[in-house]
Amino acid sequence: MICPHCGQNARVFLRVTTKEVKPEGETFLYHACPNCGLIFLRPIPANLSDYYADDYYAYQTPTGVEQLADMLPYQENAKLELVQGYKANGRLLDVGAGYGGFVYRAKNAGYDGSAIEMSPRCCAFLRDHVGVTTYPSSDPAATLATLGSYDVITLWHVIEHLADPFAMIDAIADHLAPGGIMVIGAPNPDSFQFHLFKTRWQALEAPRHVQFIPGRLIAARAESHGLVTRLVTSYDAMSVRADYTYWYEHFTAPFANPTLKRIGRIVGGGLRKIAKPFEQRGERGSYITVICQKPAI
Template structure:
């Protein structure tokens, strides 16, 4: 285990304990507010992200993980990836070359490839990359540590990090590397749990996104913006994501009712556009009115 004596983001030595989880301290920088496990837990990435992580065995379910390969959940994930791609295409103004770091089973890669993008992915999990190859026919995936994988300079127009940046042992160095891989004017899309959210502040050590030893750093809009701008990125847009509660759940009598309604209605012409509109209203209601969104999403341009 490695103990940090200075904040990796701002260099301050003012790291103080926020709370303790499973005998490990989450500390926060008094100057920039970045939160992190300290000392940093040691773990085997390949062991953590084996097949059980994606299929949701009992041990993993205790940490809130679901079976992401359940057919109904796969359909929802692919629909969500289409929305992500729309955001990215609007910012970039065209299709191009996309790298998904921490690509998992390949949902975003499949979506982008089917839409006409040239795609590549990388993930530490051999199970995940095999799924991307075998089930989706994506050969351009690399298996290995994301902090050791290499790509040529200016090789991509877009890099995506969906719930990945919190796993990096050195997020500053990783953003520097990503900047090299991006072509001038390229887009970095990042989604991560928000430590400054209402849910995080209310739940403290019980917050669903506090995960030992997977999540090493905890960002907010403020700290994520600071990280990206320090490496030459310009933030274009910030969105809030609501994962567990919302207007659709309430209207359908809870998550299971919403799931059944979605599966019935998702093939109706115009339904996806309607869902996007409801989701935006949902985000506004919970994030702006109730302060309940606990995931932040940033879109940034290199240069």
């Protein structure tokens, strides 16, 4: 299979049969490019949107912004703090905003927030409760091409879902204001847990995760448009939290029995301590975060 990023021949890396994603029992192939490190799903199912069943969103529908503010507060606050460290105000666009846990906080922190989102249910919530300008779209690169420029464009756990992620980075580079930043957080194909757990990696989520892009490739694509890389890390607060959670989930999720869950928690916790030095060396954490900035004029 030809790598969609660099054109080299890539081999099958994983054969995944779905369990959590409906319909169950379908098999998907991830290929690994030996040249650029991209891990990508091929063929991409033509009906990819069918794998976003309504319950992908419905199970977490907040009743209002008070409940939204209580959802994943650690992660959402960590995102905001990270962004504020590079660009403390201005026009912010959150791509794949979901119900808006992040853009809600950004708005409250003084950003002029807006969102692109494909779920009608989430779009309605963003408009009616969060109160940000919302662009409904399942093709965010094409939608961004019709918009103006932004000081901050964020994609939290979104780029791995896109059929053409590099077109998205191109569009972002085109729509950043001078001094503006692109912030991309995504599952890390170089992560220690991915290479250890493979088809049982907690962040795999086939076929909704179409590819896993090494942080250096995301940065290189942005740099090809003149952006400057400010951060590539798998050791930010969100990634460390994910590493921690995944060790526990890996050993507790398969069990319904409380005793087995308790044993799983002890095993997961112990292995997490052993693995910690490996996950913290290099960029081997579960998530990679990349921040690139357009030079100020």
